[in-house]
Amino acid sequence: MSTAASAGRQPLAGAPQSLQQVMAEIGPVWASNIQKHSDLTKKAYAPLLAVAPRDGITVTRDRAYGAHPRQVLDIFQPAGISNAPVAIFVHGGAFIRGDKRTSDEIYDNVLYWFARQGYLGINVEYRLAPESPYPGGADDVALAMDWLHANVRAHGGDAARLFLIGHSAGGTHVASYAYDPAPGYKGRHAAAMVLISARLRADQLPENPNAPGVKAYFGNDSALYDVRSPVSHVNPGGGELPVFIVNAEFENPLLDLYGLELAHRLSIARRRAPRYLRLTRHNHMSIVAHFNTEEEILGREILDFFDTLR
Numbered sequence: 426m427s428t429a430a431s432a433g434r435q436p437l438a439g440a441p442q443s444l445q446q447v448m449a450e451i452g453p454v455w456a457s458n459i460q461k462h463s464d465l466t467k468k469a470y471a472p473l474l475a476v477a478p479r480d481g482i483t484v485t486r487d488r489a490y491g492a493h494p495r496q497v498l499d500i501f502q503p504a505g506i507s508n509a510p511v512a513i514f515v516h517g518g519a520f521i522r523g524d525k526r527t528s529d530e531i532y533d534n535v536l537y538w539f540a541r542q543g544y545l546g547i548n549v550e551y552r553l554a555p556e557s558p559y560p561g562g563a564d565d566v567a568l569a570m571d572w573l574h575a576n577v578r579a580h581g582g583d584a585a586r587l588f589l590i591g592h593s594a595g596g597t598h599v600a601s602y603a604y605d606p607a608p609g610y611k612g613r614h615a616a617a618m619v620l621i622s623a624r625l626r627a628d629q630l631p632e633n634p635n636a637p638g639v640k641a642y643f644g645n646d647s648a649l650y651d652v653r654s655p656v657s658h659v660n661p662g663g664g665e666l667p668v669f670i671v672n673a674e675f676e677n678p679l680l681d682l683y684g685l686e687l688a689h690r691l692s693i694a695r696r697r698a699p700r701y702l703r704l705t706r707h708n709h710m711s712i713v714a715h716f717n718t719e720e721e722i723l724g725r726e727i728l729d730f731f732d733t734l735r
Contacts, residue, residue, distance in 0.1 A: 482504070503540045521553055521641050551598065559643050587615055596621055597624045603668075
């Protein structure tokens with residue numbers, strides 16, 4: 426396990442003092458009011474992201490990969506790319522809410538940053554619960570990946586280098602796409618995945634502030650939660666897709682525990698530990714809101730992870 430601090434780097438370094446102060450105040454009390462503190466985090470990052478670089482990147486909005494109005498994706502294409510690696514981002518929202526553009530800047534900022542590094546960036550929308558319960562999120566990831574595998578070349582991307590990045594509930598859907606034998610996709614087409622602050626175990630525990638969303642997506646019968654949890658399906662000989670697990674210092678309750686549980690299970694199954702990072706001074710929202718600012722710790726870690734797979 427590693428942290429940004431242990432590697433001699435300082436998260437939030439160079440950020441305006443006002444933002445650092447907001448983050449310091451929110452961090453220890455993040456879980457006391459997640460929605461309020463998420464909104465404050467997005468507001469604090471908004472001025473930085475509004476002036477963030479995005480020159481030379483063409484954005485194509487709402488390309489359909491399925492028949493439902495939410496089965497669409499945005500394409501961030503740097504000028505002149507050919508056969509470029511592809512970064513595919515799947516947003517969060519506690520299964521029942523959320524959009525690929527939760528504000529004018531977020532989550533475009535994630536894909537602008539990857540596009541600036543020479544990647545073709547893809548921002549994926551998907552159906553929400555209760556309209557689309559388990560395993561609907563994994564189904565939509567699979568449908569989007571099928572579309573991308575067939576079409577990224579026309580946009581300058583390399584279909585052999587499709588890298589999935591899931592945040593929060595989006596990380597659940599990505600992990601289910603990779604691990605869950607019920608839908609059975611086994612991560613097809615994906616070269617690797619990054620799970621950022623992902624919910625890897627369904628639960629209705631008192632600590633879980635998003636229990637209603639879990640119930641809406643995974644169903645009323647909590648006896649099924651274990652078998653429907655991505656973390657339950659890592660076993661010897663399985664789950665070979667390369668994975669990078671990331672958590673914030675200030676997480677939604679239990680998500681860091683489940684990230685470590687997946688890392689442990691993978692370690693036992695593969696006889697080697699997966700890559701893991703705990704990003705200090707960040708919370709569940711800022712861990713993605715900071716992309717395309719001067720702080721690049723997590724982004725560079727992800728690029729290094731992808732580079733090791735070439």
